Each structure stands twice: as structure tokens, then as C-alpha cells.
Amino acid sequence: MKKILCLLSVSLLFLASCSSSSDSSSPDNPSSQNLLLKKIVEGDVLLGGNESNFTYNGNKLVENRHTADTDLFSDIYTYTGDVITKIEKFGVYNAGTPDETNDLLSTDEFQYNANNQLVQFKTTTPDSDVIMITTYTYNGNTVTFEQYKHYLTDAPVLLKSGTITVQNGEIVQLHMSTEFDTVNYNYTYDAKNSIFKNVVGYDKLLYATIIGKQGNLIMVDSIVGGSVHNFVNGEFQYTYNANNYPVTANQSMFGSVLHTFQFSYY
Template sequence: MKKFLCLLGALALSLNSCSSDDSNSDGESSTNALPTKITLTTVEDGKSGSLDYTFSYDGNKLKQISLSDASKYVYTYTGDVITKVEYFRSSVLISTDVYAYENNKLVSKITTQAFNSTYQDKLTFVYNANGTVNANQSQIRDRQEVKYDTTTLYTFANGNIVSAEYNDGLKEKTTNTFDDKKSPFVNITGLKLLLDLAQVDSDDYQFDFHSANNALTSVTVNYDADGKAVQTLSVDYKTKYNSNNFASEVFAGDANDSFKIQITY
């Protein structure tokens, strides 16, 4: 089971959806709540596992996300925008992402691997007149930028990423629907500006840090070189909420393959 909520990934589940209110959640006294811990429980081929994410802050600015597998993400701000994210495993630096902005919009992300700094991966963001955004891929080698044809086209509505279309010659498009309740991450300073790039990535799950609300459904369609749809994969989410309408639990799956996240504020 891989990346159930990744906007660019594929999901192999087709499930029934429902939403319900749930007042049994920590820290629901404030509409300015911040997530302090998220527990991910997964079942793959009937075998279960779990992973904890612990969030620490300076006010509403995210300082660090520590995982129970001894990895962590460390966030650096310049003013109110995130300009660097460092990824560590067992206290060893693995990679560094550097973000640049113009007019309070993300314009580039450059990723450097700690053990292979001879090249850097780059994303350049183009803001289109119709409100969509292209993230164009390139690579920097010996200070020379090599541009690729690979791009991701983001489409937005009501503060959410409603579709992400990845194209590297073959196209994959994920379309999402959302509820009208609050995402756990809406009060974290600067996180939304990173689109879906602030995702903390494990083998099983990725967070959508951009969207203001919570996904109800995701449908991913893969196309062949002629533009014909060759595979459609769907997932529906069952979400519970606390008394302030923040998501407190999300579930998708069945007895054999599933994931569940539980959010503490």
C-alpha cells in the first residue's frame, strides 16, 4: 500500500464514503488549533503497522515533524514563508529543499541530496492567467540548468487542489472532491504556499498540506501515449470531525488493505 493521499500517486482501492461528526478529540477548544500528533495505522495484505508524527512549533510556525521511525523534517522560515526544509534519518542529513518566492508566491524549489551534491533537482512554478499553476521540472548540473518536458498542472477551487495532472510524455491525472470542514493544517503559517510540496512522505502515506478542506474522493486516471485512458483508480474517505469541524480521523480501505490517521490537537 503506497501513498494513499498523494495527489500525484495512484490508489488501488474503490470504497464507500461517509462523513460523521465526532466530539472525542483533544485540543478542540480553539478554532486556531494546530495538530500536535498524528498516528498512521496501515494494513497491507492483512498485516498491520503504525507510524507516529509529532509536530513542534514556534507560535504557528512549524519547527519540526519527528517520526517514530527516527526520521524528521526541520523547517526554516524567512519572515512568514518557509524557505528551507531539511530531511534527516537517524540525525543524518539526507536532503535539503530550498524555496524561493516572488510577491508571496512560490517560484522555485531546489532539492540537494546530502551525499550526491553534483546535481540538484529543480521545480519552477508558472502562474497561468486562468488560475492554474504549472510546476516544471529541471536539473542543475555543474551550475547549468537542463530543462525537461515533465510538468505538473495544478487546478484550484475554494482553497483546495481539485486536480493535479502529471505529464512526462504519459499523463496521469488525479481529481479530488472535498468536504466543507477544516483540514488539520490550515493554521500553520506558510505551509499552504508550498502547494503539495510540503508533504511528509512515508512508504504508506502523504499529507496534503495545501488544501483548506479534507478530501472526500480521489480518482486517478492513467493515459497511454495516444491519450487513451488505460487505468482508473479510486478511493473514498471516511472522515470524523471534532466539535470545531477539524478532521480528527480519516479512514479508507477494508479488512485486508487500509489506512487510518488519528489527529491530536
Template sequence: MANSQGDPPTSNYVYKGNKLVKRFQSGSDSEVINTYTGNLMVSTKFITTDDGVLHQQELYEYDNQRRVIVSRLYVHMNWEDRVIKTIYTYNPDNTVLCQRFTGNSVSQTTPGSRGKIWLNINGQVLKSEDYVNGGLSSRVVNTYDDKNSAFKNAVGFDKLYGGENTMTHNLLTSTTTYWSNEIVSQVDGFSNTFTYNEEGYPITRESLTIGASSPSFSQYFYE
């Protein structure tokens, strides 16, 4: 996928079958490595390519219904030993509760923020809310098209929440509202407009960020 602002970088996605095992951007010194057990993603590593330094790693655990129930984000930047653990609880109304804990690589016991995720019938995030000290701190609202995402056939991503790579359909709008002391303090977001090929996969994307004076453009290439 190529972007059009300045000298356009190209985002490259490397597959083994339907497994997305690596992604990197031209001109960048970092890459993302995904590891699978069967068709479930169990690890995502963020690595500097010139020296092989591991900056972040996220590990995932699943229940017997192949749903993610625990994720642990290990942050190693600047020699940190910081871990954010998220526990996911599933409700029958297609919502997911999230409880975050912080700590180090030995234990994560300090309570952090709580969250709630509302899913559509495709398992995509329609809305999510985060709460800090019992008060609403942020809300994200998303809308989607009915076409095919470029990552639709990448196995494992449909079990995770958030990010372009997790989507069956393409994200049209995303709006994030932040609260401070029960008052709206900031609103961020963007909108996307796509063109598609005959199979319904995107070939171009025009993105406009809230507050931006002009959009950015991306092209998709399939091999």
C-alpha cells in the same frame, strides 16, 4: 496523530506559534525540519536523527506576491548530488504551469517533465497533470470536504502544492491515473472518511486505498 495498523505509530508535529518547525514519527530514525523567513517557508530538510545526516532538502523562492516561483529539491541519499528544479508560472484562470529541470548542486539545465495544476478558490489542488515528451503521463484528481484541516493554521504551507500539510480543508478522495503510450497503465488512489470535533477539525480518519481489502484508521490529538 496516531495510526491503527500494527503497533500504532504516532506522528508528532512541533510548532513555534503558527509555524510548523518539525515533524517526526515515533519509532522512526528520521525527522523533517522546516525553516521560515517571516511567514514563508524557505527550506524543508529530511534528516536522520541518530547521525544528523541530511538526506534531502527542498528550497523555495517567492515572488513579490508571496507565490512560490522556484523550488529546488537536493537529493543527498547514497552521496548523490542530484537536484530537481521546478519553475512555476501563474495564469489568470487559477492554473499553474510547472517546468522541471534536473542537474546537480551547481546547475540544473536538463529539461524534465512539464506539469499543470488546477486550483480551487482556496488554493488547493483540484487536478494536476504531468507530461513527458509532450504526452500525458499522469493525472491526479482530488476532492475535499468543507471542514477544517488539522494543518489549516500552519503558516507557509498554503503557498506550496501537494501533501496533507498544504490543505485548508481535508482530502476526501484522490485518484491518480498513469498513461503509457497513450494507454492507461495503472490507477491508484484512496478515499478518506472523517469525524470532527465541535470546531470542525478532524478527530478520526478512515482511509481506504484502491485495491486494499481493509481500511486504516487514524486519530488526531490537539494540544
């Protein structure tokens, strides 16, 4: 997902609203409870608009085809059983023509323990001797992580470390230290449905997503939805369909809307 820069850090979605949108049976507002996210349309006063389109095999995510400015990208998901074990990220060129080509930009690989808990997140890049690896250790409701940059010839370099606190399956606190900074985030949730609630395996990747990109020293990723519900941190207001899934969201600061979201579902 595109990162949202806010006061030199990335805000976390979303702030719950008391309002609710009216129900309809249009493709953007299906009546089924077992909804799957189809599209996110983002607008930003500085960065312009972006769009993400999701496709599935059953409830398993197959592809996130998304734009960034005028560029097109494709994230391809691979499962082992019910967990996501690989995401291949491609740049797409000459899209929709006979000359369309996909160039591999990076590969994320995920390993799990016997309890299907994420224990390693590895990122590799073609033609690069650098490998980014984050490891996770579990102790009750606390997850400890360390992120290293590995070289073929030199010793690994520690980039990030910290703890993630979990309650009722949702992340409630992140403490993270880098070479330059230490950050603490507390998370609360609405009582509505996460936009990714019905996507198999997505909840297992929250620990990888919330600490930011591999190799990024200071930014925390923007999280659209938790395992079951939506984050309410930040100055966000959003509306829901009749099944309590978000359909719009506005991020505001000092009374001005800076970033907008529209969600549609299968």
C-alpha cells in the same frame, strides 16, 4: 508524509463522512478553534505503523519528527517572514540518549515571488552532484510546472511537467506528464477544517507536495489537507471533533480497511 500505494498510484485523502465525533476537552480534542496539528498516528495492513509529531513556535512549524518502520527522522523548518523557505531532513540515531546524532539527508529550499507565490522548489543531497529543481509559472487560476534533474556536467533532464488548476485557493485539478505516463486528478473538498489550516505558510507548499517527490517519476503524493478544507477523493471515511477538525480516518478498498489515521491537536 508516508505515501499510500493504491492501484499503482497514491490515493488522495480524504472522503468526507456524515458522522461526527463527540466533543471533549482532552488533549486529543481541545475546545479551541485555533488548533494546531500535534500528532498523526498511521496504521497500514502491509506497511505497519508510523507516527509524526509536530512542534511549533506560535503558528509556525518548527519540526516534524516522524518514524518510518523502525527508523526515526526529523524535518526542520525555516521561515522567512511568513513563508517556509527551507526544510532540512535528518536521520536521527540513538534518539533520546547522550549519543543522539542527526545526519543531514537532504535539503529542500523554496523561493517565492513578490506575491508570496512559490516559484522554485530545489532539493539538494549531501555528497551528490545532482540537484532537483521544480519551477512554477502563474497565469490566473492555472499554475504550470516543470521539474528537472540538474547535473554539474550534463544537461538538465526533464522529469515532470504539467498544470495545476486552482479555485478559491484550493487545488481542483492536476494534469501531469512524465517520460512514461500522463495522469489527471480532480479534487473535491469537504466543508470541514484542514488539519494544517492554522499552520503559517503550509498552503504555499501544496503545489510542491501534490506533484510527488522530487525525482519520483510516477507517484503523486498523498495530501492530508488542503489550504482550508480536506480532500474527499478516494474511499475514505473520517470523524471530526466539535470544531470540525478530523480526528480519525479510514481508507478502505473493496470493503476492507487498508490504512488508518488518528489526529491529535494542541
